[in-house]
Amino acid sequence: MRIMHALNIKYTIGDRTLLNMDQFSIHSGDRIGMIGKNGEGKSLLLEYLLGQTDDEPTVEWYGSVGYFKQLNTDIDDKEWHHLSGGEITMSKLDEIFQQNNDLLLLDEPTNNLDWQHIEELEKRLNNFKGAVLIVSHDRTLLDQVCSRIWELENGKITSYKGNFSDFEQAKLRKVEQQYAEHDKYVKEKKRLIERMRQKEQQAQGMRKPPARMSSSEWQLHKNKAAGKQKKVERVSKVIEDRIERLEKVDKPFEWDDIKMDYTLATPIHKKQVLTAKKIQKSVNGHLLFQADSLKLRTGSKTALIGANGSGKTTLIKQLLTLGDNIELTKQANIGLFEQELAHLPEDKTILQYVQENSPLPQHVVRIILGRLRFFEEDVHKRIGVLSGGERVKTALARLLTGDYNVLVLDEPTNHLDLEAISALEKLIQDYPGTVLFVSHDRRFVNETADHLWILENHTITSFNGNLTAWQTSLEQPREVDEETYDLMALENKLTEIISRLSLPDQKDDVQKLEHEYQDTLNKIQKLRKQ
Numbered sequence: 001m002r003i004m005h006a007l008n009i010k011y012t013i014g015d016r017t018l019l020n021m022d023q024f025s026i027h028s029g030d031r032i033g034m035i036g037k038n039g040e041g042k043s044l045l046l047e048y049l050l051g052q053t054d055d056e057p058t059v060e061w062y063g064s065v066g067y068f069k070q071l072n073t074d075i076d077d078k079e080w081h082h083l084s085g086g087e088i089t090m091s092k093l094d095e096i097f098q099q100n101n102d103l104l105l106l107d108e109p110t111n112n113l114d115w116q117h118i119e120e121l122e123k124r125l126n127n128f129k130g131a132v133l134i135v136s137h138d139r140t141l142l143d144q145v146c147s148r149i150w151e152l153e154n155g156k157i158t159s160y161k162g163n164f165s166d167f168e169q170a171k172l173r174k175v176e177q178q179y180a181e182h183d184k185y186v187k188e189k190k191r192l193i194e195r196m197r198q199k200e201q202q203a204q205g206m207r208k209p210p211a212r213m214s215s216s217e218w219q220l221h222k223n224k225a226a227g228k229q230k231k232v233e234r235v236s237k238v239i240e241d242r243i244e245r246l247e248k249v250d251k252p253f254e255w256d257d258i259k260m261d262y263t264l265a266t267p268i269h270k271k272q273v274l275t276a277k278k279i280q281k282s283v284n285g286h287l288l289f290q291a292d293s294l295k296l297r298t299g300s301k302t303a304l305i306g307a308n309g310s311g312k313t314t315l316i317k318q319l320l321t322l323g324d325n326i327e328l329t330k331q332a333n334i335g336l337f338e339q340e341l342a343h344l345p346e347d348k349t350i351l352q353y354v355q356e357n358s359p360l361p362q363h364v365v366r367i368i369l370g371r372l373r374f375f376e377e378d379v380h381k382r383i384g385v386l387s388g389g390e391r392v393k394t395a396l397a398r399l400l401t402g403d404y405n406v407l408v409l410d411e412p413t414n415h416l417d418l419e420a421i422s423a424l425e426k427l428i429q430d431y432p433g434t435v436l437f438v439s440h441d442r443r444f445v446n447e448t449a450d451h452l453w454i455l456e457n458h459t460i461t462s463f464n465g466n467l468t469a470w471q472t473s474l475e476q477p478r479e480v481d482e483e484t485y486d487l488m489a490l491e492n493k494l495t496e497i498i499s500r501l502s503l504p505d506q507k508d509d510v511q512k513l514e515h516e517y518q519d520t521l522n523k524i525q526k527l528r529k530q
Contacts, residue, residue: 001027001028001062002025002026002027002028002062003025003026003027003028003030003061003062003063003102003103003130003131004025004026004049004059004060004061004062004063004065004103005023005024005025005059005060005062006021006023006024006025006049006057006058006059006060007022007023007058007059008022008023008058009021009022009023009024009045009048009057009058010055011041011044011048011053011055017155018040018041018044018155019041019044019045019048019155020155020156021155021156021157024157026103026131026133027131028102028130028131029131030131030132030133030147030148031125031131031132031145031146031147031148032131032132032133032134032146032148032149032150033134033135033136033142033145033146033148033149033150033163033164034133034134034135034136034149034150034151034152034157035135035136035137035142035149035150035151035152035164035167035417035418036151036152036153036417037153037417037419038387038388038389038390038415038416038417038420039387039389040152040153040154041152041155042107042135042152043070043107043108043135045152046067046105046107046133046135049105050065050067050105062102063101063102063103063130064099064101064102064103065101065102065103065104065105066096066097066099066101066103066104066105067096067104067105067106067107068092068093068096068104068105068106068107068109069107070107070108070111070135071085071088071089071092071108071111071112084112084308084309085111085112086112086113086114086117086308088112089109089111089112089113089117090113090117093109093121093124097124097128100130101130102130102131103130103131103132103133104125104128104130104131104132104133104134105133106132106133106134106135106136107135108135108136108137109121109134109136110136110138110141110440111414112308113308113440114306114307114308114440115305115307115440115442116307117308118138118140118141118440118442121141122141122144122145125145126144126145132145133150134146137413137416137417137418137421137441138441138442138443139164139418139421139441139443140441140442140443142163142164143163143164143165144163145163146163146164147161147162147163148160148161148162149162149163149164149166149167151167178249178250181249182249182250184249185246185247185248185249188246189243189246192239192242192243192246193243195239196236196239196240196243200236262364262430262431262432263432264405264432264433265359265403265405266331266333266403266405267331267405267432268298268299268329268331268332268405268406268433268434269331270298270329270331271297271298272295272296272297272298272329273296273297273298273328273329273332273406273434274294274295274296274319274326274327274328274329274332275293275294275295275296275326275327276291276293276294276295276319276325276326276327277292277293277294277325278291278292278293278325279291279294279318279319279325279326281311281314281315281318287458288310288311288314288458289310289311289314289315289455289458289459289460290458290459290460291459291460291461294319294453294460294462295462296434296436297434297451298434299432299433299434300434300435300450300451301428301429301431301434301435301437301448301449301450301451302434302435302436302437302449302450302451302452302453303437303438303439303445303448303449303451303452303453303467304316304436304437304438304452304453304455305438305439305445305452305453305454305455305467306454306455306456307455307456310455310456311455312410312438312455313410313438315455315460316408316410316436316438320334320336320408331405332405332406333403333404333405333406334404334406334407334408335399335402335404335406335407335408336399336407336408336410337395337396337399337407337408337409337410337412338410344383344391344394344395345383346382346383346384347382347383347384348382348383349379349380349381349382349383350369350374350378350379350380350381350383350386350390350394350397351365351366351369351379351380353383353394353398354369354394354397354398354401355401357398357402357403358398358401358402358403359403360401364401365397365401366379368397368400368401368427369397371423371426371427372393372396372397372420372423372424372427373393373419373420373423374390374393374397388415389415389416389417389420391415392412392414392415392416393416393420393424396409396412396424400427400431404433405433405434406433406434406435406436407431407433407434407435407436407437408435408436408437409435409436409437409438409439410437410438411438411439411440412424412437412439413439413441413444421441421444424444425444425447425448428448429447429448435448437449442467445466445467446466446467446468449466449467450464450465450466451463451464451465452465452466452467452470454470486527487524487527490520490523490524490527491524493520494517494520494521494524497513497516497517497520498517500513501513501514501517
């Protein structure tokens with residue numbers, strides 16, 4: 001059953017056409033994820049359908065609709081002023097789900113949410129009986145919830161059946177098909193050029209008399225040869241026309257496949273970049289977090305994960321300010337990316353700003369900018385005209401190309417579109433230095449991190465492995481080594497001795513029990529120190 005049908009979707013700003021589609025529909029049971037680069041008009045399309053733009057849309061609705069508008073963090077409404085971004089998002093989503101609409105239009109509903117709340121939203125969407133159209137950069141959510149992907153590009157929608165992973169596979173098949181068609185084009189062009197060259201040589205040979213032919217014989221043969229020559233030249237011209245009519249197929253250009261000499265100017269030779277012992281932080285008398293020991297291994301890609309408000313950003317700031325219990329190797333040169341971007345020089349170009357303090361040659365800087373989707377003349381844009389996502393990419397490019405060997409990134413994927421997030425993943429994988437980062441993007445963490453710091457229940461624990469490995473470990477029964485078994489056995493024995501000492505039997509030798517108590521206690525303390 002159709003819930004919404006739109007016709008003649010057109011929207012222009014100045015000389016730029018942002019939306020240009022003949023028609024599309026949404027049906028009952030649809031689970032659609034809409035994706036596209038920043039600035040393509042995804043939010044605009046939702047507003048257009050709902051009649052919230054200057055243009056009057058031609059839209060037929062066959063049911064009720066609920067709309068979640070992308071959250072603006074600059075909230076002036078007193079009703080929401082005391083709440084965090086995550087709390088506001090959850091409250092607004094609660095209101096929408098309670099309305100029991102036939103269709104939900106959700107614009108970036110996971111912004112400001114931590115993993116627990118994103119997973120809660122996934123469950124609610126999967127249990128929702130109506131249709132859903134979600135604009136999102138969260139690839140895991142698009143995989144868990146969606147059965148169709150709409151890609152908005154150049155004002156038009158291309159529909160792909162399946163979830164986001166299916167979409168990626170379909171795009172990959174398109175690239176592979178283009179490679180095959182390019183190879184076919186190159187081979188056919190080469191074959192025709194070779195055939196034309198042979199015909200040209202044949203025609204040239206007809207202009208010269210054979211070696212054993214006399215001049216008088218050549219004069220008699222000349223007219224006959226001229227006719228044959230013209231025929232060969234006509235064939236050659238036909239081949240030339242065929243070459244010109246060949247439909248050119250360009251080879252797919254993949255910046256991510258470009259290899260480069262990506263080395264650190266100042267490598268770190270110590271095993272650990274940073275070590276911290278007995279650290280803790282309290283706010284207003286309440287414990288925020290504590291940890292007996294933290295180690296940031298040289299060359300590792302470590303993700304700090306935890307719920308909103310658990311203290312991830314606070315922990316990073318505490319580690320960077322150092323202190324008596326925190327040791328940072330003197331070889332470390334830290335590049336910091338914060339959620340709130342520092343003021344960037346408005347008048348400089350992207351290339352000028354990124355390259356000015358970089359030890360890398362310009363061609364490597366250009367490659368890294370290209371991999372972040374700053375192509376050709378894009379690098380000469382002034383920073384003052386850049387979008388929020390482009391500013392984030394510029395700041396990240398400066399860090400990735402700078403004279404740093406340790407990068408600390410606090411929510412680097414905020415404001416980035418899916419293409420840019422994927423590009424950043426590959427750059428961090430290739431980065432030869434150490435990276436410590438905070439992110440709520442589950443797939444980004446899984447693709448880049450080889451080590452985790454988990455901030456949970458006011459405690460920080462470490463895990464050597466990626467997100468999938470950690471989640472798998474939580475589902476498996478915990479393995480207990482022999483040392484742990486010994487400790488458990490001694491603790492059980494100690495409890496039994498204390499019980500017997502509290503209410504000794506007539507047969508008990510109290511002095512012997514006290515000696516046994518002390519001996520058991522010493523063993524426990526010795527094991528705990530190991």
